[in-house]
Amino acid sequence: MTDPTQDPRFLQDPYPAYAAMRSISPVTPLPGSGGRPGHLVTGYAEAREALGDARLSKDTAVFFAGQESRRRLHPAVAHTMLASDPPQHTRLRKLVTKAFTTGAVARLRPFIARVTDELLDQWPAGGTFDFVSGLAVPLPVIVICELLGVPEADRPEIQRWSARLFAAGEPGVIDTASHAMADYMTGLIATKGRNPGGSLLDRLIAARDGDDQLSEAELVSLAVLLLVAGHETTTNALGNALLALLQHPAALDRLRAEPDDVPAALDELLRFDSAVSTATFRFTKEAVTLGGTGIPAGVPVVVALGAANRDPARFPAPDQLDLDRNAAAHLAFGHGVHRCVGAPLAKAEMEIALRALLTRYAGIRLAIPADRLEWRHTRLVRGPASLPVLAQRTAEAG
Numbered sequence: 180m181t182d183p184t185q186d187p188r189f190l191q192d193p194y195p196a197y198a199a200m201r202s203i204s205p206v207t208p209l210p211g212s213g214g215r216p217g218h219l220v221t222g223y224a225e226a227r228e229a230l231g232d233a234r235l236s237k238d239t240a241v242f243f244a245g246q247e248s249r250r251r252l253h254p255a256v257a258h259t260m261l262a263s264d265p266p267q268h269t270r271l272r273k274l275v276t277k278a279f280t281t282g283a284v285a286r287l288r289p290f291i292a293r294v295t296d297e298l299l300d301q302w303p304a305g306g307t308f309d310f311v312s313g314l315a316v317p318l319p320v321i322v323i324c325e326l327l328g329v330p331e332a333d334r335p336e337i338q339r340w341s342a343r344l345f346a347a348g349e350p351g352v353i354d355t356a357s358h359a360m361a362d363y364m365t366g367l368i369a370t371k372g373r374n375p376g377g378s379l380l381d382r383l384i385a386a387r388d389g390d391d392q393l394s395e396a397e398l399v400s401l402a403v404l405l406l407v408a409g410h411e412t413t414t415n416a417l418g419n420a421l422l423a424l425l426q427h428p429a430a431l432d433r434l435r436a437e438p439d440d441v442p443a444a445l446d447e448l449l450r451f452d453s454a455v456s457t458a459t460f461r462f463t464k465e466a467v468t469l470g471g472t473g474i475p476a477g478v479p480v481v482v483a484l485g486a487a488n489r490d491p492a493r494f495p496a497p498d499q500l501d502l503d504r505n506a507a508a509h510l511a512f513g514h515g516v517h518r519c520v521g522a523p524l525a526k527a528e529m530e531i532a533l534r535a536l537l538t539r540y541a542g543i544r545l546a547i548p549a550d551r552l553e554w555r556h557t558r559l560v561r562g563p564a565s566l567p568v569l570a571q572r573t574a575e576a577g
């Protein structure tokens with residue numbers, strides 16, 4: 180049994196491999212890592228079903244119990260809300276949702292716009308620049324730090340740790356970064372405990388000290404999860420969205436002419452090239468049948484959100500970017516109890532950044548052929564490692 184997701188070409192373009200697997204069956208057995216067989220879900224209906232099925236557990240502590248591990252990942256990073264099941268998940272999620280209100284996102288919009296402008300001000304008036312390092316990387320980390328109340332001076336360090344947490348294939352680097360990040364958050368929580376402020380982290384601290392009984396470990400873990408989940412994902416979503424538009428000049432021209440159409444275009448951009456290509460680890464608590472395939476108990480199930488979003492049975496002509504399509508049912512933010520808690524914030528950032536870019540610059544195009552782009556070396560998140568673009572600042576933007 181070969182695993183097509185291990186082919187180096189997969190990182191650059193996973194969609195032909197996803198389509199080939201789906202055409203045989205929406206659920207494909209894979210050799211998996213460390214000799215543990217798993218199943219990859221590529222069909223839309225089956226992906227939705229799997230994400231909503233309580234018999235698929237996210238509790239990695241249970242799955243890996245008793246296994247010798249040489250990993251030294253900080254427990255706050257290893258056992259987050261995202262790696263837990265109800266009822267523990269329900270309790271933690273309720274606290275985050277309470278702190279992460281629509282109002283909090285709305286209040287952040289002027290800040291997001293200001294940071295976007297400041298970052299774009301640093302770009303040259305014309306010529307080549309890298310959209311990823313110049314905007315897609317710094318914007319989400321600055322925004323999530325602002326939301327959590329991380330002081331400005333500490334943000335560059337947070338950005339470095341966060342990047343290291345995604346260093347695929349380098350367990351030592353990831354483990355060290357997980358400790359640095361968790362230790363930092365523990366210290367920040369202590370400081371905020373002494374000098375309360377109005378940030379999301381302050382609201383979570385208040386929850387710990389109130390009737391909600393949030394433990395110190397849970398609090399640190401939530402803070403780290405929000406930081407990590409809100410950063411790399413949005414970076415890649417921004418890169419993928421701009422790349423899709425650069426490869427579809429008519430769609431790009433339309434959004435430049437009608438910037439008010441950007442919010443409505445986001446779902447289709449998120450569907451077309453999903454930043455979280457495969458959802459996080461799940462395993463069967465008991466035997467299940469999914470898409471006609473029997474899966475025994477104790478087996479990993481990986482839901483390929485990127486594949487589900489290109490299933491022709493749900494989205495006709497799925498390989499075409501069609502801004503007029505109603506793509507709201509996409510699974511780019513997942514589905515079920517773990518559906519992305521930061522989706523409104525992510526969309527606000529994408530809208531503001533793309534709008535600013537389109538109004539400031541004319542004739543944006545790729546500075547290198549698309550097949551020479553470098554992709555991030557991870558199967559979980561998908562996005563260009565850099566996106567060199569050529570553009571000229573419009574006269575109005577000065």
Ligand code: HEM
Pocket residue numbers: 260261262272323404405408409410412413416454455458459460484510511512513514516517518519520521522524525526
């Ligand atoms: C476009 C950007 C983003 C994408 C594509 C994305 C995608 C996802 C997906 C697919 C999941 C579910 C994973 C699974 O079930 O295995 C998820 C969960 C989560 N996301 Fe996002 N996300 C984005 C931005 C953000 C932001 C900005 C934040 C926070 C500020 C955030 C916070 C979270 C959290 C806390 C969870 C865990 C939810 C739970 O376990 O109940 N995400 N995200």
